[in-house]
Amino acid sequence: MAGNVLPGxxxxxxxxxxxxxxxxxxxxxxxxxxxxxxxxPDVLSGFELAREGLLDNEDMASHGxxxxxxxxxxxxxxITGYLREFATPLDPSSLxxxxxxxxxxxxxxxxxxxxxxxxxxxxxxxxFQHFAGKELGGGQRLIRADQVDYxxxxxxxxxxxxxxxxxxxxxSSDVVDFRIGRLLGVAYVVTLGEGKRDGLVxxxxxxxxxxMVGVLLGAGRQ
Numbered sequence: 001m002a003g004n005v006l007p008g009x010x011x012x013x014x015x016x017x018x019x020x021x022x023x024x025x026x027x028x029x030x031x032x033x034x035x036x037x038x039x040x041p042d043v044l045s046g047f048e049l050a051r052e053g054l055l056d057n058e059d060m061a062s063h064g065x066x067x068x069x070x071x072x073x074x075x076x077x078x079i080t081g082y083l084r085e086f087a088t089p090l091d092p093s094s095l096x097x098x099x100x101x102x103x104x105x106x107x108x109x110x111x112x113x114x115x116x117x118x119x120x121x122x123x124x125x126x127x128f129q130h131f132a133g134k135e136l137g138g139g140q141r142l143i144r145a146d147q148v149d150y151x152x153x154x155x156x157x158x159x160x161x162x163x164x165x166x167x168x169x170x171x172s173s174d175v176v177d178f179r180i181g182r183l184l185g186v187a188y189v190v191t192l193g194e195g196k197r198d199g200l201v202x203x204x205x206x207x208x209x210x211x212m213v214g215v216l217l218g219a220g221r222q
Contacts (some may be wrong), residue, residue: 018154019113021216022181027054027109030082033185033212034105037086041203044103050087055106056080065127066137076123077115081108081184092169097193101171105208108184116179120158124177128160141165148198152206153178154213159201163194174198176205180212 031052040047057073060081064073085104092101110116128145135141141164148159157178164171174197175188187204189197 018213018216019181022109022113022183025109025183025216027080029215030054030080030107030109031084033107033183033208033215034082034084035187035204035208035211036084039207039211040086040103041200043200044086044100046089047086047103048089050085050102052084053082054080055083055108065131076119077110077112078119079109079111081106092192095192097170098195099192100189100195100197101192102188102190103204104186104188105204106186107208107212108186110182110184113179113182116182116184117156119184120156120177120179124175125158125160128162136164139165139167148174148176150176150178150198150202150205152202153209155179157205159198161196161198170194172196174201176201178205178209180209180216183212185209185212 058070060073061068061070083106132145143163145162150157150159159176162173172195
């Protein structure tokens, strides 16, 4: 990535500058980074806010794979995060396969940038692929977890497409994780049946990255 020339001839990459900007982040900044209802693409028009708020390490463990603990999440370097999720107001039983059910963006804050990379490889890709084909409890079974490549992000980015059984029937999810310094950005779409939403998720992810950068540079701080 191209750098900026500072007085004295020092060249600093934008990636380095953003990493330093994440050093001064406070918890309240995270809520300004996730996408709002008006930021959603037209294909998701009609969706409504389903839930939002801080995600502490206890929340992450409780919503993780079987065996996940708060201590494990904390030891991975995660500090906290913020989620904003939207859902269709329609009853899933009235929808056909291929209809989108849920979309969300999430921002997680870590102590160090390398911990974000480790999380993407070990917790995100590693755990999904480990549990593929296994029962998750509560009537859920992860049938498949396939890695998907995403381009256009300023730093590391990894993606997955999953297929699983739930109490609502078969659903698929497209997810992208990407890094900005010690921040992990996540965007996902959940679809009824076996869908393919990597294009839409990539669009959401790029929009999320731009919002995060805006906040880091001061434009999005309240």
